[in-house]
Amino acid sequence: MIRKIAINTGGGDAPGLNAVIQAATMAAAKLGWEVYGIREGYSGVLDPANYSDGGLVRLTPESVRNISHLGGTILGTVNKGNPFKVTESLPGGMTVEKDRSEDVVAAFRQHELDALIAIGGDGSLTIANHFHQLGLRVVGVPKTIDNDLQSTVLTFGYNTAVSFATECIDRLHSTADAHRRVMVVEVMGRYAGWIALNAGIAGRADAILIPEIPYDIDKVANHLRERNRPYSIIVVAEGAKPAGGEVTVLAREAGRQERLGGVADRVAAQLQEMTGKESRAVILGHLLRGGSPVALDRILGLTFGASAVSALEKGLNGIMVALQPPRVEFVPLAEAVAKMKLVPLDGDGVTTARALDICLGD
Numbered sequence: 001m002i003r004k005i006a007i008n009t010g011g012g013d014a015p016g017l018n019a020v021i022q023a024a025t026m027a028a029a030k031l032g033w034e035v036y037g038i039r040e041g042y043s044g045v046l047d048p049a050n051y052s053d054g055g056l057v058r059l060t061p062e063s064v065r066n067i068s069h070l071g072g073t074i075l076g077t078v079n080k081g082n083p084f085k086v087t088e089s090l091p092g093g094m095t096v097e098k099d100r101s102e103d104v105v106a107a108f109r110q111h112e113l114d115a116l117i118a119i120g121g122d123g124s125l126t127i128a129n130h131f132h133q134l135g136l137r138v139v140g141v142p143k144t145i146d147n148d149l150q151s152t153v154l155t156f157g158y159n160t161a162v163s164f165a166t167e168c169i170d171r172l173h174s175t176a177d178a179h180r181r182v183m184v185v186e187v188m189g190r191y192a193g194w195i196a197l198n199a200g201i202a203g204r205a206d207a208i209l210i211p212e213i214p215y216d217i218d219k220v221a222n223h224l225r226e227r228n229r230p231y232s233i234i235v236v237a238e239g240a241k242p243a244g245g246e247v248t249v250l251a252r253e254a255g256r257q258e259r260l261g262g263v264a265d266r267v268a269a270q271l272q273e274m275t276g277k278e279s280r281a282v283i284l285g286h287l288l289r290g291g292s293p294v295a296l297d298r299i300l301g302l303t304f305g306a307s308a309v310s311a312l313e314k315g316l317n318g319i320m321v322a323l324q325p326p327r328v329e330f331v332p333l334a335e336a337v338a339k340m341k342l343v344p345l346d347g348d349g350v351t352t353a354r355a356l357d358i359c360l361g362d
């Protein structure tokens with residue numbers, strides 16, 4: 001029996017988070033459930049005194065009705081917020097790691113929260129799974145602009161990142177051409193090349209360097225020489241590395257993943273030296289995470305949010321919503337034409353429409 005649920009967002013933000021919050025809240029309210037958003041990952045329940053609203057914010061259909069188009073997350077998020085490993089400072093500058101997971105479980109009991117919808121990437125969902133193992137009822141919603149999560153073919157935020165990166169690359173063509181330069185554009189993506197490859201293809205790059213295929217800078221330089229174009233655009237994923245080399249790390253900080261960044265500077269300097277062409281590095285970085293989600297990410301976020309509630313309603317626990325459509329296949333044309341029929345909206349679309357109360361009818 002569910003009466004009250006909590007929602008939180010953890011890890012780096014991704015456009016579409018607010019759409020998940022909106023649809024989950026509206027779907028839950030239709031079932032008569034109360035919805036509370038936890039501020040900044042689990043911080044709102046771990047350290048409620050730090051928040052003027054007590055760390056838990058009541059979400060209602062009225063309060064979330066108009067947020068699916070907003071970037072960021074109305075709940076706030078943290079990248080260092082693992083309740084199983086909280087770093088605490090001791091007098092004298094020393095730090096210790098404490099497991100405060102029981103405090104989170106106790107807060108759920110105290111506030112009578114019957115379930116958690118945890119929206120996050122691999123780190124946040126691993127934490128959510130640990131809470132499920134401790135007895136909390138949990139449904140996970142996958143999130144990352146990097147699109148690097150197994151079990152779902154698409155995460156929201158990714159298409160917004162690719163679209164914006166493509167627009168930036170489009171813009172670089174004219175300035176690169178005007179100055180006859182090599183422009184090396186670095187995009188986020190962690191250890192995966194999804195954003196780089198697809199933005200690079202869409203943006204008509206001359207070469208794309210991705211983590212999955214360690215690059216050979218001699219080959220890249222030769223490629224530019226052979227093409228002998230007035231200007232060139234190279235897209236490089238932040239996690240790309242040279243064959244036999246390492247990724248470029250910007251910083252290593254306790255309690256969080258290494259921060260990647262700067263490979264574009266290295267590649268631009270090498271290409272300038274090797275080709276004699278003036279080269280510039282452009283690092284798009286967090287610009288890819290900001291801004292309004294594109295339509296597809298709004299819809300995916302809304303669909304995931306509505307589906308998370310429908311999973312809870314069905315009594316599911318310890319699961320993650322995932323998009324698993326079939327891949328591109330080749331079907332005989334005659335067969336396809338013979339079977340061709342007009343297909344109405346599938347079940348997910350109808351679930352979302354019902355959650356948002358947007359198609360007036362039964």
Ligand code: F6P
Pocket residue numbers: 012079121144145146188189190238259260289
């Ligand atoms: O995982 C999303 C992501 O944006 C990566 O592409 C990037 O490496 C990382 O987060 C950056 O994290 P932060 O904002 O903490 O520097």
